[in-house]
Amino acid sequence: MKRVSVDIGGTFTDCFVIWGDRYVQSKALTTKHNLALGFNEALDYACREVGTSREQMLAEVDSVRYATTLGTNALIERRGPRIGLITTAGFKSTVPLSRGRGYGEGLSMEEQQDIPNAARPEPIVPIEMIRIVRERIDYKGEVLIELDEDDLRRQIRDLVDAGAEALVVAFANSVVNPAHELRVQEIFVEDYPEHMLGAVPLLLSHQVAGRKGEYVRSMSTIMDAFLHKVMYFGLSSLERNLRASGYVKPMLVVHNSGGMAQLNSTDALQTVHSGPVSGIAAAEHLAKCAKLGNVVATDMGGTSYDIGLVVDGGVKFYDFQPTIERWLVSVPMVHLATLGSGGGSIAQHNRMYDTVQCGPTSAGSDPGPACYDRGGMKPTVTDADLLLGYLDPANYANGYIKLNPRRARQVIEDQLCDPMDLDLIEAAKLIKRTVDLDMANGVATELRTFGYEPSEFTLLTYGGNGPLHACGIARGLGIGRILAPPFASVFSACGAGNLSQLHIHEMSTFTVLFDSMTKQLFTDFAKFNAMVEELERRGREDLLRQGMPVDKIGYRLELDMRYGNQRVQTTVVTDLTRLETLADVVKLINQFHTSYGDRFGEGSQAAEAGVRINTIRVCSYVEIDAVDFADIHPGQKRVPAPAPVGSRKCHFVDHDGAIETAVYDAAALEHGVVIDGPAVITTSHTTYLVEPGWRFEAAAQGAAWFTRIDA
Template sequence: MKRVSVDIGGTFTDCFVIWGDRYVQSKALTTKHNLALGFNEALDFACREVGTTREDMLAEVDSVRYATTLGTNALIERRGPRIGLLTTAGFKSTVPLSRGRGYGEGLSITVQQDIPNAERPHPLVPIEMIRTVRERVDYKGEVLIALDEDDLRRQIRDLIDAGAEALVVVLANSVSNPAHELRVQEIFVEDYPEHMLGAVPLLLSHQVAGRKGEYVRSMSTIMDAFLHKAMYFGLSSLERNLRASGYAKPMLVVHNSGGMAQLNSTDALQTVHSGPVSGIAAAEHLAKRAGLGNVVATDMGGTSYDIGLVVDGGVKFYDFQPTIERWLVSVPMVHLATLGSGGGSIAQHNRMYDTVQCGPKSAGSDPGPACYDRGGMNPTVTDADLLLGYLDPDNYANGYIKLNPRRARQAIEDELCDPLDLDLIAAAKLIKRTVDLDMANGVATELRTFGYEPSEFTLLTYGGNGPLHACGIARGLGIGRILAPPFASVFSACGAGNLSQLHIHEMSTFTVLFDANRKQLFTDFDKLNRMVEELERRGREDLLRQGMPAEAIRYRTELDMRYGNQRVQTTVVTDLHRLASLADVVKLIDQFHRSYGERFGEGSQAAEAGVRINTIRVCSYVELDAVDFRDIHPGARRVPAPAPVATRPCHFVDHDAAIETAIYDAAALEHGVVIDGPAVITTSHTTYLVEPGWRYEAAAQGAVWFTRIDA
């Protein structure tokens, strides 16, 4: 197996190469003005280690896979086309009103409660770019008012004259009957062929989001249109770069659903958060292979701290109406919590509480932390780590970046020491303590929201800064066991190399499995089976179009179910791809009953209210070869620890004085090495910090376990 996987983050571009039985990891700074430059640099590092050229490597690999934050950055920077919206008459205010909650979505609870200062996000579609057309379809898909085509042509002309660079069509109940949306598309192509307008994209909401809910379906389609241009040019430039280097196969793009597809089968919205989702996919694969049980996957990079759950038993956590940036959308996405805490997070004086606040602003890769000596003036977490003695200024990122302690010292003194009346080391310790506790609180909140206790989980820590802060985060959580996985610094890129080609299609329905009023069970099996068959057909066509063999395609059927008119839905993954009898219906209800009880407590079920299905979802996928993670438990093997390459004074938050700390190199990663903290292990890709009271144990493939021994 030969494969290249890339995770383009806000600060670093991570590259993971599978070259036969060799696994190679490399990094380069992300070049936001041209992502291909950072990719080429990272890939060239890997090529040198393998002993080949970029052209020769790309000629032999079976695939190149990208996970990127390009879409996320476009939303933050509001880089997108002027969008025009066509919607059903009477629904013009659906998007501007945003269910009355648009001021708070995507913000913390504390900010949401500050209603007097609430501000809605700047709209992606201004109200003057919204037009309505006369038509109406009811919830069952029956046409009540035919589409007024003359009126439609006038509205399209108005939007084009107003400067629309992309058009979005969101008609009421089009997921039940898309005929009117499809007719809008036909009329647009008739009146404005490509040779007249160039290539103004027109997006139909029923093709982007298959579930009911006018607002979330509208925002999903609007966001897809807004990201279309940035994603098209960004990813196309990456594909052209591959072609220029001799790669002839289709480029694969990671989706936030936990799968991937070719570029021509990828919607822009599907790529948002694809990098962190790759890390969660790798964590799931590793946990299953090594029998780790419950795992909380945490990725601390240069810009953010991403949290995902991997629960024993294979339960997947999806957000079916996730908030992306400041908007609620309707697209299945692997559940992910993101904090603005990373190595590049800027530390600033919080005047209200007279303390340090870390993030959410980040120095990124340009100019980067002050110690990068590239013009950054703000103190960051990395600056504090350097002054506390954890980082080697001459051997950071394999010597690729030389750190300047004087710049770090100056930034912290200017911004924090004087306002807080602290000396330099005390201010650096406060930064370290603050960012560790912020991340620990984020993990604890995430776990307890789903009804779990942190002590039930192993903390999986990865990303360039994960192993450096893991002990401090785990101490704040009360967790005594940490795993830094193999290839920790590029673990998300490694995860991109493990993914299956996958497509998710879903359809809203109103299927009552048990009618509480009539005391009857569902019997229209053909109706439900036809919907599942249709979703399977869409997924199968997607995969066949990408050259996947028909016999390799597999399906997973998921049902969003609820009791009566309850707002709470539970997703049931069922092996009943078709219903053939009342016994199948009872089996499905029983599975939902047990799943609901496990999540909300036995006895909370309410079958007397009736049971119904609101959404049918089919995941169509082809499983591909994955990284072979060997047993990464420490086991009984013990080898003598290598001699330290140096010692230097390090400062720890729970100790007043500096402690002379042993410094090790990559030789400490040999399977069986055990080291009691304090210690620092500096490798070419990341730094492992073993705080006092913790033990370091190296396992197979470069995995590292941290165990608390002072509890």
């Protein structure tokens, strides 16, 4: 197996290469002006490790996969085309009103509560670019008012004259009956062939989002259209870069649904947050291989801290209506919580509370933290880590970046020590304590929101800064056991290498499995099975278009279920592919009943309110060979710890004064090594900080366990 996987983050571009029986990890700073440059630098480093050229490697690998933040950055910077929206008469204000919640979506709880300063984000589609057309389809899909085609042609002409560079069509109830939206597409192609307008995309809402909800479906399609151009040119430039180096196979793009596909089968909206989702997929694979049970996956990079849940038993956590940037959308996205906490998070004085606030603003890769000596003028978490003694100025990122302690000292003294009357080390400790507690609170909130306790989970910590802050985060959570997985610094890129080619199609439904009024079970099996077959057909066509053999295609049925009219939905992954008998219905209800009780406590179930399915989802996939994670539990094997390569004075949050701390190199990651803290283990890709009261145990494939021994 030979494969290249890349995760392009806000600060670093991570590369993971599978070369036969060798696994190679590398990093480079992200080059936002041209993503290919950072990719080439990271790949060239991996090629030197393997002992081959870039051209030779790309000629032999079976695939190259990308996960990128390009779409996220485009939304933040508002880089996109002028969009025109065509909607049903009477629905012109649906998008501008944004369900009356547009001022708060995408903001923190504190910002949402600040009503006097509430402000809606600058609209992607201004109201003067919205046109209405006379047509109407009801909730059952029956046509109430035929599409007025003459009116439609006038509205399209108005939008074209107004400078629309992309058109979105979002009619009411089009997910039930898309006939009118499809007719719009036919008329647009007839009246405006390519030689007249060029490449003006027309997007139909029912093809982007398959669930009901006019606002979220419209916003999903609008955002897809907004990102279409920048994603097309950005990813195409990456593909051209591969072609220039001799790679001839299709480039694969990671989706936020937990799968991947070829570039020509990828919607722009599916790429948002695809990097962190790759890490969650890797955590799921690792948990299955090593039988870890429940895992909370946490990725601390240079810009953000991403949190995802992997629950024993295969329960899938999707955001049914995730918020991307400041807008609510309706796409099947693996659930992910993101905090603005990372190594590059800027620390600033909060004058109201006379304390330090870390993030969400980040110094990124350019200019980066002040200690990078690239022009950064703000104190960051990495600056504090350096001054506390955790980082080696001459051996950071394998010597790729030389750190300047003097610059870190200067910005912290000027912007934090003086206003807060603190000495340098006190200020650095306050930064670390604050960012660790912020991340711990984020993890605790995420778990308890879904009905879990932190004690029920293994804390999986990865990313370039994850093992550095793991003990501090676990201390805030009250957790005494942490796992840093194999290839921790590029774990998300590793996950991209494990993903199967997968497409998700879903359909809204109102299927009552148990009617609380009539006490009857569902019996219309033909209707249910027809919906499943239709979703399977769509997924099969997607994969066949990409050259996948039909006999290799598998399907997974997922159902979003609830009791009666409860707002809480639970996703049930079932091994049933069709409903044939009442016994199948009872089996499905029992599976939902058990899953609900596991999450919210036995006895919380409410079958007397009825049981219904709101969404049918089919995942169509072709499995691939994945990284084989060995048994990474510590076991009984013990080998003598290597001699430290040095020592230095480190400062820890709960200890006064400096502590002489042993420093180890990558030899400490040999399976069976046990080291009691305090200790610092510096490798070419990340730093493991073993705080006082913790024990470090190295496991197979470079994995490491942290166990609290002073509790």
